[in-house]
Structure formats: structure tokens, C-alpha cells
Amino acid sequence: MKTNEPLIPLAGVRLTPGGAVRALLWVGAASVAVAVALLGYGLVAGELDRMLQRAAVSAFVACYAIGVAIYARRSDRRPRVPAPFVFAHVRERPPLPVRAIAALFVAVVLGVWFASGWEAALRLGVSGAGILCGMWFFAVLYRRQMHRQATTIFTLYADGLLDAAATAAIDDARRKDPVFDAAVREHQRLCAEVARVLQ
Amino acid sequence: MDALYEVWRPRLLRYCTQLLHHGHDAEEVVQDVFTKLVAGGDRRRLDGQPEVLLFRMARNRCIDVRRKHAPQARDDLAPSARDEEPGRDLREAIARLPFDQREALVLTAIDGVGYREAAAILGVSLGTVAARRGAAIQELQRRLAP
Numbered sequence: 001m002k003t004n005e006p007l008i009p010l011a012g013v014r015l016t017p018g019g020a021v022r023a024l025l026w027v028g029a030a031s032v033a034v035a036v037a038l039l040g041y042g043l044v045a046g047e048l049d050r051m052l053q054r055a056a057v058s059a060f061v062a063c064y065a066i067g068v069a070i071y072a073r074r075s076d077r078r079p080r081v082p083a084p085f086v087f088a089h090v091r092e093r094p095p096l097p098v099r100a101i102a103a104l105f106v107a108v109v110l111g112v113w114f115a116s117g118w119e120a121a122l123r124l125g126v127s128g129a130g131i132l133c134g135m136w137f138f139a140v141l142y143r144r145q146m147h148r149q150a151t152t153i154f155t156l157y158a159d160g161l162l163d164a165a166a167t168a169a170i171d172d173a174r175r176k177d178p179v180f181d182a183a184v185r186e187h188q189r190l191c192a193e194v195a196r197v198l199q
Numbered sequence: 200m201d202a203l204y205e206v207w208r209p210r211l212l213r214y215c216t217q218l219l220h221h222g223h224d225a226e227e228v229v230q231d232v233f234t235k236l237v238a239g240g241d242r243r244r245l246d247g248q249p250e251v252l253l254f255r256m257a258r259n260r261c262i263d264v265r266r267k268h269a270p271q272a273r274d275d276l277a278p279s280a281r282d283e284e285p286g287r288d289l290r291e292a293i294a295r296l297p298f299d300q301r302e303a304l305v306l307t308a309i310d311g312v313g314y315r316e317a318a319a320i321l322g323v324s325l326g327t328v329a330a331r332r333g334a335a336i337q338e339l340q341r342r343l344a345p
Binding site: 186 | 213217290305309310311312313315325326327329332336343
């Protein structure tokens with residue numbers, strides 16, 4: 001670690017990985033394309049009613065993905081210190097990316113492709129399951145992002161590099177929570193140990 | 200150049216040893232880096248933040264070596280990682296970290312390399328360096344827990 005490293009303002013820390021935002025935008029763009037293609041096919045083949053439902057689910061996914069990407073980018077411009085309880089989850093593992101992929105796959109299969117191919121009685125349930133799986137996908141993404149955000153700020157704080165305003169806010173939370181305080185001390189102890197071992 | 204060599208060679212060597220798990224390969228990488236710098240003759244590139252250029256060159260060379268020799272045998276761990284040495288568990292846990300987490304942890308543990316320099320060396324944002332370092336520490340805590 002560099003001695004006398006200048007403090008890092010929270011506003012200067014990008015908390016959302018660029019790859020995740022790009023992936024969300026790609027998912028959104030692909031979903032828009034699928035929705036348009038389905039509507040076009042429906043118009044040409046005279047099956048607009050059948051295709052409308054699939055296109056609606058696809059458009060829903062598109063709106064959700066693009067909305068989350070925009071929200072994440074906006075949050076990066078005005079970052080805030082997470083609520084103290086978020087730091088308690090820092091030591092837990094974040095959900096694996098495979099869970100998000102599985103959720104998205106099931107959502108697309110159920111929501112877009114099978115929804116109107118089954119009997120009418122099942123349509124509502126299948127579409128609903130598709131939408132729920134889509135929400136599951138975004139919930140997994142959100143949890144991963146929260147974990148990353150909390151880890152980033154926690155690490156900067158524990159290393160003593162966060163700016164004064166953010167540090168004061170976290171200090172306050174730390175005073176009230178002995179578990180959080182212990183986590184910070186443990187982090188600092190291990191960092192010192194790592195630095196000693198690597199010298 | 201001599202002063203640069205004196206100051207940064209041991210740090211580069213530690214970094215490369217951690218990335219490659221092989222003292223001899225790490226030594227060769229560091230020699231390559233300085234040989235290239237001398238042969239290139241472009242001293243202006245070293246103005247400002249020489250450590251960023253040095254670590255970047257070393258990192259790229261380490262990645263090349265890893266591609267050629269992967270996976271390394273565990274017996275090739277740095278000679279200091281012997282059984283009787285204190286901190287052996289921690290060294291081994293560091294060696295088993297994912298590559299991106301390990302290099303962020305090792306870089307930020309080196310004297311004279313801060314978060315900003317590490318971000319420039321790795322070509323990622325400062326937040327990513329902090330996230331990777333934090334994830335590495337959490338992983339170490341899990342692995343070293345009794």
C-alpha cells in the first residue's frame with residue numbers, strides 16, 4: 001500500500017461494473033429486436049393475436065433491462081453510502097452468475113416461446129412464471145450489485161482511504177454495531193497479515 | 200535507470216512470483232522487463248509514474264508466461280512457501296485465489312503502489328480494484344476460518 005495515499009472521494013468511485021451495464025443494454029436491445037420481429041411476423045402471417053403476447057413479454061424484459069442499466073449509471077453519478085445492514089452481508093458470498101443466467105433462460109423459454117403455444121388455460125400461469133423468472137433474474141443481478149457496492153465501499157473504508165464525509169457516516173454506523181466493528185477490525189488484521197507475508 | 204532498478208526490482212519480483220507461483224519464471228520476467236526498457240531507450244515513457252509502466256509490462260509478460268506454462272505444478276510455489284514457514288496457510292490461500300483477485304490484492308499490498316496506480320496498471324476502474332481486493336480478503340477469511 002502506498003503511504004500517504006490521497007483520500008478517495010466516494011463520488012469518484014464507479015460502483016457498477018461497465019460489463020454488467022453493457023450486458024443489460026445488450027439484453028434490452030435483443031429483447032426489443034425479438035419483440036419487433038414477433039410483431040412483424042404476426043402481421044405478415046396474420047397471427048398478430050398469438051404473437052402479441054410473446055412480444056409483450058419480450059418488451060417487458062427490454063424495458064426492465066434498459067431501466068436497470070440507466071438506474072445503475074445514474075446511481076454511479078450520485079453514489080451514497082449503503083445502509084449499515086448492507087455491510088453485514090459483505091462477508092456472505094454473492095449469488096453466482098449462473099443463477100442469473102438460469103433465471104433469464106427460464107424466463108425467455110417460458111415467457112416468450114411457450115406462452116402462446118400451450119392451451120389457453122395454461123397461458124396465464126406460464127406467462128406469469130416467465131415474468132417471475134425475469135424478476136428473479138434482476139433480483140440476482142441486484143443482489144450481486146449490492147454485494148459489490150458494499151464490498152467496494154467497505155474495503156475503501158477499512159483501508160482508511162474513503163473521504164471524510166463518507167467515513168464519518170460509516171463511523172457512526174460502526175459505533176452502533178459491534179458486529180460491523182469486528183468485521184472492520186478483522187479485515188484490517190488480515191490486510192496487515194497479507195502485507196507482512198507478501199513482503 | 201539504476202535507481203529505478205534498485206527500487207522496483209524487488210517489488211516487481213514479489214508481484215510476478217505471486218502471479219506465476221514460480222520464482223525462476225518471475226526472475227526471468229523481471230529481467231525481460233528491464234532489458235526491454237533499456238533496449239527500447241525511450242526514457243520519456245518512464246516519466247511521471249514509472250511503476251505503472253513497469254508493472255504493466257510485467258503483468259503482460261506474466262500473462263504470456265502463464266499461457267505457455269499453465270497449469271503450473273504446485274511444487275513450483277516460491278521457495279519461501281515451505282511447510283515450516285510461518286504464514287504458510289495464508290500464502291497458500293493467496294495462491295489459490297482467482298487470478299484477478301490475487302493480482303489486485305498483491306498489487307495493493309506492495310509498497311508504493313496505491314489504488315490509483317493499481318487501477319492504471321490493471322486497466323480497470325478504482326472501484327473494481329477495491330471490489331477485487333475486498334473479495335480477495337473475504338475469500339481469505341472464509342478459507343482460513345477454523
